[in-house]
Amino acid sequence: xxxxxxxxxxxxxxxxxxxxxxxxxxxxxxxxxxxxxxxxxxxxxxxxxxxxxxxxxxxxxxxxxxxxxxxxxxxxxxxxxxxxxxxxxxxxxxxxxx
Numbered sequence: 864x865x866x867x868x869x870x871x872x873x874x875x876x877x878x879x880x881x882x883x884x885x886x887x888x889x890x891x892x893x894x895x896x897x898x899x900x901x902x903x904x905x906x907x908x909x910x911x912x913x914x915x916x917x918x919x920x921x922x923x924x925x926x927x928x929x930x931x932x933x934x935x936x937x938x939x940x941x942x943x944x945x946x947x948x949x950x951x952x953x954x955x956x957x958x959x960x961x
Contacts, residue, residue: 869923884930892924901929 869891875884897913904912916925 880933882932884932886926886928886930888926889920889923892922895920895922896924897927898925899927899929901927902931904929 869889871886871888873884873886875882877883895917897916899909899912912927916927
């Protein structure tokens, strides 16, 4: 088991539309302090990441930055029906009034 470390590493994986990147930086510290940044993770996923790090390290400040980006100009679009209905109702009220 590693008792102390200072280091840096990154890795990425992708498919035809999405690229995931992980950047990990560790600096010496008296206690183990894990800081997750970037993507919003479910509590279960965050717990798994913390368990993996805790199994391998005893001390240090560990910065984990996770990022998701679109590949090849792909856009992450979604239709928000609730916002559409609100806008449609506003437009209908304006049309009736004027």
